[in-house]
Amino acid sequence: MGETLPQVKIARKYIEKGGEVVFFSHGGKFEHLAKEIGCEVIKLKDLAWRDAMARVDILKIPVEKRHFMVYNKKTIGLLVESEIEAFKKTGVDLVFSSFNPTSSISARVLNIPLVVLISGTFISPYFQQGFATFPDNYENIVTKIMPTSIKKWIVRWFLLNNKMLVRDFNKVGKKYGIKPFRNINDILLGDHTLVCDDINFIGLKPTKEFPLENYTGPIFQLDLYQEQEKEIEDKIRKHLKRPGKSLFMSMGSSVGGKIFLKILKTLNQTDYNVIAICANIRETEKLPKMNEKILLLQYVRSAFMVNKLVDLAIIHGGRGTVYSAAYSGKPVIGIPMYVEQQYNIDTLVRNGCAIRLSWRYFKPRELVRSINKIFDNYDTYLKNSKKLSEKLQKEDGAEKAVKRLMEIIQMK
Secondary structure: OOOHHHHHHHHHHHHHOOOOOEEEEOOOOOHHHHHHOOOEEEEOOOOOHHHHHHOOOHHHOOHHHHHHOOOOHHHHHHHHHHHHHHHHHHOOOOEEEOOOOOHHHHHHHOOOOEEEEEOHHHOHHHHHOOOOOOOHHHOOHHHHOOOHHHHHHHHHHHHHHOOOOHHHHHHHHHHOOOOOOOOHHHHHOOOEEEEOOOHHHHOOOOOOOOOHHHEOOOOOOOOOOOOOHHHOOHHHHHHHOOOOOEEEEEOOOOOOHHHHHHHHHHHOOOOOEEEEEOOOOOOHHHOOOOOOOEEEEOOOOOHHHHHHHOOEEEEOOOHHHHHHHHHHOOOEEEOOOOHHHHHHHHHHHHOOOEEEOOOOOOOHHHHHHHHHHHHHOHHHHHHHHHHHHHHOOOOOHHHHHHHHHHHHHHHO
16 A cells, blocks of 8 residues: 555646556556546556465565565566566556566666656665664574674665675566666666655755655655544544543554554553554454553544644554654654664654664563653653654645656656
8 A cells, every 4th residue: 555555646646737647567456546546457467476475474574575575587577578568558658666676677678767666765875874774673682782883884785785686687687688787776766766755854865866856755645734623533532632641553554463462452551541543453352451541443534633632653664654643743652563664763763753662572661661751751852753843845745756757758
């Protein structure tokens, strides 16, 4: 969903400006979103994620590895062949992708401009700036005792020189006369790379490869600035009228239920008023009996609005969740599940409005200690959070992306 929604929003605005859009799909459960805005969806060779995932225990494999494990020489070759045929048949002028590495071969074979939408935490300036911390998913007995400075140097070097996927992509690319890829960034980035982050948020400076106009800012499902009363359910307002501090826990759908339940059970032992989104719990019987200060909901229509009403948010670190919290101007405790979420939370930490905890080594007492730390220094955390929210862009990210896409097409 995090990849599909921005593309659909951009496509809709591009169509409104007179452009034509067709979606190409290697399979997925969100294809209907493209159809709902009137776009044709052309089926390509299925990536067969489900078959690959069925052969492994996905909970023991970091998300970034799961994304890449399906790509081998045979699969890459089949996908590229499928894309080339489809791009030729439709005669597209530009290929726009969020995460589809094989486009780095197929678009270039046909000499079609490739534009990729990516998170700011995945681009080289972020690594070069030294912002990347050692991924929680890879921590072990040895790394836990290593100095932070050494671990950050290792991560920086690895991310700038990572050759994951390079060998098999080069084998397929050689067949079509494509210039060899040097590292994974060569594969994941486009001829033009749009960054779906606010440059003021992540703290980077424009470069030749990533000019200011390529930073679209966040692209949300809902307009954060239409603060309508109907967005706040009556039961939420009623719940938050209780005396005492209030927390909003939104851990997204990508997190598994175990960590959610650990957090929930911990909060159940406190006196805080809690609103918790439990959409990621599939078996409701696993939910413990809650005290009257915890309100469990399947969803809220505007996480941003709920964030504004509470004193503190506990989140996992997905892009949408982080920006909802950042725009609300309230402090955060982040418990990221994988590296992109970790780096999103780190951005909040650098701005002085969050504390990051490990999900892998989660301890209830550390969560309680962190909550208390923020409330004991609440004026400082709140001031930093509001300062961050005030400097974030107000222009719609999808609108900026379309403007840039039209400029790129005119360059062709």
